Amino acid sequence: MATPKNRVGKIGDIERRLWNYFKYIAGVDEAGRGALAGPVYAGAVILPPFSNITVKDSKMLKPEEREILFEKIKEEAICWSYGFANVEEIERFGILKATLLAMKRAIDSLRVKPEYILVDGNISIPDLYIPQETVIRGDRYCLNVASASIVAKVLRDRYMRTLDEKYPDYGFGKHKGYATKEHREKIRSLGVLDIHRRRFRLL
Template sequence: MNNNPALYQFDALQRQQHGNLCGVDEAGRGPLCGPVCVAAVILNPEDPIDGVNDSKKLSEKRREELFDQITARALAYEIVFVSPQEIDERNILWATMDGMERAVRGLALTPDFVLVDGNRCPPGLEQPALAVVKGDATSASIAAASILAKVSRDRYMLELDKHYPQYQLARHKGYPTKLHYELIERYGIQDFYRRSFLKKQGYWHEPG
């Protein structure tokens, strides 16, 4: 039995009106370092996944469990990493929009309609799209995308932490905490930092 029917009901209505659909969401727009991770997912309406919800409402353990279920049972999914360099060149908004377009284009199946978390749709999508504010708590497809994006980015940051333990990335995942700023002051920045974010706040210090 699915314990979040409202999210699937929303998608069912959209599917009835527009055809085959995918959900799109991102993780990591706010951190000082690391990529933005974007995911696009086409769920199987005949195989609802129990417990799919806004990734922020789930424990880390539950997100990991659902990640495995979604990647195994979705009709198609695509995960895209947008680098700090792209973010610095294009700014966070347009780098994220570009990542969303790439994720949708990369799907093994072509959706008829795209549901996007937030209040803006990427302008380069080939399909019609709907921006859904708080979409990860409204649409099962967007919620599934939020889980794939969050888990993928967290895994990336944990791996990065192994190579740069001095920044304690496993602890704060790159977000702008007091500890993180103190570590940047002490050790400087590396290539995985978003210089545009740090420059605005006066924290652009090279290592050494």
Template sequence: MSGLRFRRVAGVDEAGRGPLAGPVVVAAVILDPRRPIDGLADSKVLSEAQRDELAPRIRAQALAWSVVAVDIDEIERLNILGATLVGMERALRALQAAPALALIDGNRLPKNLPCRARAIVDGDATEPAIGAASILAKTERDRIMRELDGAHPGYGFARHKGYSTPEHLGALERLGPCPIHRRGFEPVRRLLEPELF
């Protein structure tokens, strides 16, 4: 890829666009070509144990990395796509080393980026820096959801991480939404709407 001629190429990816609860987390990573990391891939194809083994190696060996979480209030205000794009911009700006180019997973580019950028569909499977970012985003979001499980017991956030599993949907029906549920997402919205007779 022609973009790889740049010395500092940042990969950017998110975790948590689809769940019914919790933040969306975005990471940016500039890999060090002198310190390659074996095993980088889209976080979704790696086991939890593989992600947990790779994440500290990425932090230790990358030229720069950042992770940002966009909370429920911003997701509600901006919608999930807008919140994700804002998170991508923030993650790039938070890097301690300024990138010359950002490779962003997906088909949309955020506005006001601090560098040139290219959107790559399924980039987490083809670009090591995006794969590294997906791993950092996923492991951090999983950590946050385990913490939120303690603050909001009964929903099973530590297990399903806010995704719409049968366990989560059943807890929603029993307990109703809690403060970290995304009000704009079905079936959360349905539970909040008054019944019409």
């Protein structure tokens, strides 16, 4: 079931409607889709019915706030998981298919099979065979999607910090592979790495 336009209302309103019919509702979201380097990550979260956890879009949070909420999500959730698609897969399939692949891997890794899935964006995940609903800006309207957004962002940021240790001159710990002025200057002066997405406009 696709959502043709942005929703209005409070975060969690969509789940509160669905929790009357489904116990295990998963939210799924990605992190790193627009980056120039590194994998794209996806998080998946199943919160208990009528959860009152206080979360919001990960992009609206400071890194330390995301880390705190990540721990709360792990405590509150019935289950959570993540998946990713590496740079080779991004280069091979393109970023859209790689993102959907990461999302499918996150869903497939949940220890509890969801009865219904809320997907951030407007494109359904192929080959899931589980009812799903796409929600534009779902990380602002769905508790499960916002939680999944935090999971994906925290885990990807942690991974990018490990790349910062491996390639200390590129500043991955700061820009996390995104297309900042500093990152592009580093590519220009130091060259392209294997972890860069060559399909993207790097300079």
